[in-house]
Amino acid sequence: MLETLREMLSYPFMQRAMIAGLLLSLCAALLGVILVLKNLSMVGDGLSHVAFGAMAVALVCNMAPLGLAVPVVLVTAFLLMRLQNGARLRGDAAVAILSTGALAVGVMAISVVPGVNVDLNGYLFGSVLAMRGADVWAAIALSAVVLVLFVLFYPRIFAVTFDADFARASGIRAETYTMLCAALTAVTVVVGMRLMGAMLISSLLIFPAVTSMRLFRSFRAVTISAAAVSALCFLAGITISYVCATPAGASIVCAHIVVFLFFTVAAAVAARRRK
Numbered sequence: 001m002l003e004t005l006r007e008m009l010s011y012p013f014m015q016r017a018m019i020a021g022l023l024l025s026l027c028a029a030l031l032g033v034i035l036v037l038k039n040l041s042m043v044g045d046g047l048s049h050v051a052f053g054a055m056a057v058a059l060v061c062n063m064a065p066l067g068l069a070v071p072v073v074l075v076t077a078f079l080l081m082r083l084q085n086g087a088r089l090r091g092d093a094a095v096a097i098l099s100t101g102a103l104a105v106g107v108m109a110i111s112v113v114p115g116v117n118v119d120l121n122g123y124l125f126g127s128v129l130a131m132r133g134a135d136v137w138a139a140i141a142l143s144a145v146v147l148v149l150f151v152l153f154y155p156r157i158f159a160v161t162f163d164a165d166f167a168r169a170s171g172i173r174a175e176t177y178t179m180l181c182a183a184l185t186a187v188t189v190v191v192g193m194r195l196m197g198a199m200l201i202s203s204l205l206i207f208p209a210v211t212s213m214r215l216f217r218s219f220r221a222v223t224i225s226a227a228a229v230s231a232l233c234f235l236a237g238i239t240i241s242y243v244c245a246t247p248a249g250a251s252i253v254c255a256h257i258v259v260f261l262f263f264t265v266a267a268a269v270a271a272r273r274r275k
Contacts, residue, residue: 008242016131017195017248021234023143024192028204029230030146031185033223036209037161043080043182045202046095047189050076052123052198053102056109069190077186081178103198126197126249128241138191146184150223153177158219200249204230207256214263215270233259 008014028044035041051069058068076098083094106123150157156177159167164174185205192201212225237252244251 056106
């Protein structure tokens with residue numbers, strides 16, 4: 001095992017993938033706990049599709065993909081959060097419309113414009129080779145912001161997550177924290193698409209939180225467990241990808257599925273023992 005890790009880390013592209021992937025997994029796990037508890041699990045999936053569409057349009061227009069994708073996904077995240085508070089078009093319907101519409105726009109843009117040579121498989125399902133130095137620095141900056149947010153404002157995040165109305169009555173600006181989490185989620189999705197792809201990036205947001213909730217009940221325990229599960233599954237998935245020559249994103253998701261099933265069985269055994 002150690003020899004395999006040493007061999008993996010001898011390649012620069014694997015070093016970049018390891019650093020950026022671990023940090024992005026940590027960020028996604030922490031933000032995912034908030035999204036799952038607020039019943040916003042599919043927001044990450046919708047944002048990833050929007051990011052794909054924006055990147056495709058940027059490539060067709062000879063623009064920097066991240067330069068267009070980041071602001072577009074940020075605006076979309078704010079819009080989806082607003083729709084959760086009541087509108088004729090409810091949040092779940094808005095996610096479905098935006099995700100499918102953006103994906104279709106991206107595929108059409110690449111397909112109908114001549115002279116555009118893009119690896120759709122890489123954008124849809126991710127690629128270890130796509131990780132660059134800029135992505136590593138973006139992941140470092142993003143993880144620093146997310147960790148500072150959770151450490152300094154943990155009580156307020158807890159209040160806003162479980163009861164936004166009570167948080168407002170207590171003088172907490174719930175909308176500000178909600179929009180901040182939306183912005184961080186949007187950036188996490190855009191940066192993480194390089195490794196996981198548009199179709200799989202939302203798994204980093206959802207799986208760790210849902211898995212941890214099988215065994216733990218307190219917000220603190222779920223948050224810590226989600227971070228640990230996310231890091232463990234990333235390391236296992238990227239190692240399997242290297243050894244077996246399988247896609248990194250799919251390998252990481254499969255690792256999450258195995259851990260989810262393990263936690264589910266463990267929770268069932270624990271419940272039976274209590275009875």
